[in-house]
Amino acid sequence: MKNAAITITLQALATFTILATALPILHSQEWYVRVFDYPRLQIFALAILCFILYIWLAPRNRKRDKFLLVALLVSIVYQAVNIFPYTFVAPKEVKDADANSPSDTHLSLLVSNVLMDNTEHDKLITLTQKYEPDILLLLESDLVWQQALAPITKSYPYRVEIPLKNTYGMHLYSKLPLRQQKVSYLLDKDIPSIKTFVQLRNGTWVELHAVHPKPPVPTEDATSEKRDAEIVLIARDIANSKYPVVVAGDFNDVAWSRTTELFQEVSGLLDPRLGRGFYNTFNADYPILRWPLDHVFHSTHFKLESIERLPDIASDHFPIFIRLSFSPKNKYDQEEPEADSQTQEEASELIEEGREEAADDKREGKSQ
Structure with missing residues (x-):
């Protein structure tokens, strides 16, 4: 019973971690999706912990266990790729100023x-x-x-x-x-x-x-x-x-x-x-x-x-x-970020959606 409880707990944690990684990839702008943009460091750490504990404590011979382990590994890699640019070992986007700058x-x-x-x-x-x-x-x-x-x-x-x-x-x-x-x-x-x-x-x-x-x-x-x-x-x-x-x-x-x-x-x-x-x-x-x-x-x-x-x-x-x-x-x-035509189209869509939402809020405000 104890082993079963540990396995169920780890499966639940692993499933949550995988979903928390996958949801922000969606284009949905609902708050319960976008909220997972924020804790990438925390999700990365939780994914590593789940992966280690799963290998150590949980069975790995069933298909769902193998799927969870692979999905956890993908989550770790995905979060690491997003986090890496902000580590001190990544290239600096902004160069250091000259020591003798006026x-x-x-x-x-x-x-x-x-x-x-x-x-x-x-x-x-x-x-x-x-x-x-x-x-x-x-x-x-x-x-x-x-x-x-x-x-x-x-x-x-x-x-x-x-x-x-x-x-x-x-x-x-x-x-x-x-x-x-x-x-x-x-x-x-x-x-x-x-x-x-x-x-x-x-x-x-x-x-x-x-x-x-x-x-x-x-x-x-x-x-x-x-x-x-x-x-x-x-x-x-x-x-x-x-x-x-x-x-x-x-x-x-x-x-x-x-x-x-x-x-x-x-x-x-x-x-x-x-x-x-x-x-x-x-x-x-x-x-x-x-x-x-x-x-x-x-x-x-x-x-x-x-x-x-x-x-x-x-x-x-x-x-x-x-x-x-x-x-x-x-x-x-320094290399300036650039927007291609697809990025500009995405930007225009976001602006239009925001304006429509603002107009809806304004109408609702007037009707109340």
Whole structure:
């Protein structure tokens, strides 16, 4: 009976692991499918554990046992292929900046989803004072956060402040000049994004986007349609830019998802984590359940000085700090992602689906 219970338990775990690997391959945008995009590291570890325990403890002579073992092995390989680019042994997508790069070419950003109800404001204040970023981007910030950080944000003369009570507030503070600050509500009337231009110390203007779409969870959106569409809409806008570009924010999507991959291909932006590490920013409260939700992407005009996940600030997200170096003469040292016709068609479909979902939500809202 004991052996039978062990076998049944292992079969159940193995089946779950295989399904958790297979479901994200589907094109479905339902939340219960897309949720398995996130824990690839955890599924990879569980698949290895199940495989080892199955060989050690469970019978392997039946067809279903052999099938489960083969499927587990396929799951391990598939997850490893997705995870590998973010390990330090993989090639770096963004080259390291020259050690002697001029300081007037540098651009530093501190990005933090602060958790709106978090009252430990001093922790972020201390980090900001320590790192002194050129750009401070706050997500999930409200009027309380705006007032609490006033002692440090007074040294940031350029700003876009959007205090909201719905956990989608956004505050952008800059020590460098800004122009053409534009706040957009692309698909939701209460979900803002920011587009502006920031001037580097050497006079170069850089296009800057700040984003925070809704996640596909039952309490927010039952599908990922609007999130995916917002991400791709921003990518389309960037693709036509004649400026160097930086995009930062909480995408509510992991770095290795198809949507984020599509974002890179359509926009042509680079991910500085590739070849350096995961930099898991969420969930700060649960060490074994963490993945990279907060991102900074940039055009080939930049190389990387440094990137760092910062200490806990009592939010469910860790802040992330990045320092870039503007290196336009060497931009061709880095390979820009490209979108073929099929990718562009996929992007157009996602945008259309997101707009239809937004229109449906608007109609339902009016009828209530």
